[in-house]
Amino acid sequence: MILLSDKLWFPPVETASSEGVLAFGGDLSPERLLLAYNSGIFPWFNKGEPVVWYSPGERMVLFPNELKISKSMKQILKKDSFKVTFNQNFKEVIRSCKTIYREGQGGTWITDEMEQAYTKLNELGHAKSVEVWLGNELVGGLYGIDLGDVFCGESMFSAVSNASKVAFIHLVQKLKRENYKLIDCQVYNDHLASLGAREIPRNEFLRYL
Template sequence: MYFLSKELFFPPVEEANDDGIVAIGGDLSPERLLLAYRSGIFPWFDDDEPILWWSPPERMVLFPEEFKVSKSMRNILNQDIFKVTYNQNFRDVITNCSTIKRDGQQGTWISEQMIEAYIKLHEMGIARSVEIWQGDVLVGGLYGIDLGHVFCGESMFSKVSNASKVAFVSLVRKLKEANYKLLDCQVHNSHLESLGAREISREDFMGIIKKGQ
């Protein structure tokens, strides 16, 4: 297991352990975070743990052309129940993602330290958000890292039924229009699988990441 120092460096993802942990420690500086995502690595850790950096052996991804939108979801989109904006309230989106209650989870991995780190990336135009509104009220959204050819989804939230789903559909449609290669969903999720996401090998994922650099 590689322990990071102040040096801006990550070991090759092939050196990850069986769980997918590449390295431990370091910091959440914008430079290190950007290097991580460009290297196929993401941070994921509890507030009482050191920073853990991951590159799972199987990566959950969604190729935009394989996206499946259900008939019921299309009906919701056609009703214009929600207003969609982009990059207008990043701080509110990531803060809501950190506080929303989730089934089977005690707390959140999105600490105050992570919030401030990703806000810095947003100010640099690298971290982006989708906001879902009902009137003037923010009711859902998502955020992630934009690498220009791959969007690395991080988290989403919903305060009313279907709000986060609308955010996800809106994002995927936008990525498809812009010819993005894929949306990185990181780890397996049965709901995302129902939308067309699937697992690919770390090797295949890295090949796509590096093609755009």
């Protein structure tokens, strides 16, 4: 497995392991992160570990016109109980994604280093957030990297039921209006599949980038 140095470079994604691991090390500078995302690569590691870079063979994505909204979610959206904003409180969203309790997980993969790195990307205009409010309280949201016509989702949170789904649905609808090609969801999970996301081969994903 490749150990990265200070050089701004990644090995070919085809050399990733069967688990999708491509390389270790390097840093989380804005330049390296943007190179990674534009190359179909993302970091994912735990506190105390070196940075691990992934490029899985199958990529979970959502094409905006394939969004599925259940009948119950349509009713929730129709009630209009939540207010949704875009990129108005990135720092609070990433902090909430980092600290919120997740059943079955021992901790968070959003380390202090990652929080600082993505906040810097937000300040540079490359990372964006969606906020969901109940009254004046932030109760849900998500954040990710905006590549211009592809949005790479990173994490979401809900402090009340369905708040993260509301954030995701509003994001997809907004990106559809703006003719984005797809939303990168990275790896499979049932929650995203229920919303219409599906896996495509890495080489197909790279063509969209």
